[in-house]
Amino acid sequence: MLVKFTSSTSGQIMMFAPVARQLLDIVGKECTARGVITTEQLPEAIERLRLAAAAASSTPSPATEDATASEDSASEAESARVGLGQRAYPLIEILEWTRTEDGFVLWEAASDF
Template identity: 70%
Template sequence: MLVKFTSSTSGQIMMFAQVARQLLELVGKDCSARGVITTEQLPEAIERLRVASVEHTSHSTNHSEADNEDGSNEQDPSPIGFGQRAYPMIELLEWTRKEDGFVLWEAAKDF
C-alpha cells in the first residue's frame, strides 16, 4: 500500500506504508488513513527525523565491516538506509515550514 504526503505549499511525495509508518511513529503520529502535520508541529517533526537519521547512520556504519561467510572482507552493496528513506520527507517538511504550511497524508486505509 502507498501513502501520499501532500504539502500545502510545495508538492507531494509517495512512499510504501511500512516506511511511512516508521516515519510517522517517530514524529508521534497515528498511522490512520488520513492525517496532518500542522504548521506548529513541523519544527519538532523535522528535528526528530534528523536525529533518527543520524542515529541510524552511525549504527549501520558500525556493522558495515563484517566479514562475509567465506571469510573475505568484501562489502556487499549497502541496502537503502533509514536516512535515505527519511530524506524526502525531511525535505518536504522543511520546504513546507519555510512557507508556514502543513502536510497532509492519505492512504487507502489505516496502516
C-alpha cells in the same frame, strides 16, 4: 500500499506504507488512513527525523550472517542497503519547504497502516 504526503505549499511525495509507518512513528503520529502534520508541529517533526537519521547512520550494521562470504561481497551488500537517513530525506525536505511557507503536510492512504 502507498502513502501520499501532500504539502499545502510545495508538492507531494509517495512512499510504501512500512517506510511511512516507520517515519510517522518517529514523528509521533498514528498511522491512520489520513492525517496531518500542522504548521506548529513541523519544527519538532523535522528535528525528530533528523536525529533518528543521524543515530541510524552512526549505529554499526549487524554482522553478515554468511560467515563464508568474502569482504568484497559483504561491502557490496552494505552499500546497496538503503538506510533510514535515505528513506527520511524526502519527507524531511518536504517538511522543511512547507515550514518556510507556514504550511502543513497531509498524508493519505487506502486504509490505516
